[in-house]
């Protein structure tokens with residue numbers, strides 16, 4: 001986390017707690033969230049984007065405590081699955097402050113959205129528009145809706161997290177006329193209250209030029225719609241995707257700079273098109289949860305592998321891996337890492353932090369210099385691990401998923417407990433039955 005630092009003993013501390021204490025009390029691997037930092041990041045977006053609605057994107061990391069923090073900071077919540085919606089509602093979040101996303105929302109999911117009264121549904125296809133309209137009418141409700149469009153923009157990021165080019169599954173394309181068609185259908189639908197347009201161009205974006213192009217095209221569409229339906233759409237959501245620093249190579253924009261930039265883009269276009277400024281909203285996930293979290297692993301083995309010319313790389317195996325952070329394997333994502341339990345004066349040596357899974361792509365930190373005396377029992381800390389890590393964790397190799405703890409004022413609080421082998425056995429009727437009958 002951005003607030004982690006080394007104490008006088010050379011041990012990394014966050015929220016007033018040392019990683020040694022966390023490892024001793026909670027075990028490893030563990031995800032640690034600096035609660036104050038997380039909430040300050042929420043508040044920073046809220047304040048920088050004052051006058052706009054900020055939806056925290058729960059997909060990056062969500063649990064009951066996070067739902068509470070979002071509520072306490074007076075913010076909105078973006079959920080993108082039936083399960084995230086159920087979690088938010090079970091935790092008591094105000095449905096009116098929830099936005100629901102997804103390209104294949106189920107009947108049950110839409111029904112829950114309608115009956116709970118979520119603040120808005122972002123629709124993604126004609127099939128869904130028809131389905132939602134029918135469900136809303138069955139319940140005699142009118143559901144506030146945004147239509148997700150794709151503006152044909154190349155966001156300069158990994159293909160799998162880039163979403164505004166047209167040949168992918170999300171949204172209705174502006175270029176082909178599908179977006180206009182979807183918007184007009186919503187306007188006609190008795191169960192739907194068409195509020196506006198939604199455009200999310202991708203994730204881990206550092207450069208506002210993508211927003212400029214998508215903003216232009218989207219507002220031009222809004223103007224076209226206004227002419228056809230005889231009223232202006234009151235809302236426009238620019239999506240999320242604001243990049244964070246995983247290594248020193250990344251330089252993210254501050255929420256203030258972002259807000260100024262996005263406001264400027266929209267104001268400029270609206271002036272040019274003679275449109276009233278719509279109410280703007282954004283959906284940051286990673287920029288809030290990412291830097292507030294770090295991963296703590298324990299080193300199990302250190303294996304020097306000769307690379308030729310007398311050069312070697314230490315393969316540092318830790319007790320987690322791709323089952324708790326798939327991002328390096330899936331996106332080639334880079335992380336930095338450091339030894340957290342002590343300062344070392346030994347020479348730095350090239351290292352690679354790898355997991356315990358049965359694949360060579362099971363990498364957590366691809367290239368990093370670690371002290372050459374790194375040894376089994378040391379703790380490796382990986383900052384910037386709060387987003388899309390625990391949230392995307394799996395049970396590959398029957399790994400139990402790590403816990404998430406919050407730290408604050410020297411206190412450790414469990415936010416999500418560690419999964420146990422009993423949790424996994426309980427899913428398996430054969431194993432469960434045998435365990436029940438074996439003394």
Ligand code: LLP
Pocket residue numbers: 057059060078101161200202203204239240241242283284285286287327331387388
């Ligand atoms: N809004 C929409 C409609 C989205 O699809 C997303 C992310 C967000 C907001 C939040 O984006 P953020 O601000 O967190 O970048 N698993 C990938 C990221 C997938 C993002 C999917 N949608 C990763 O680990 O990089």
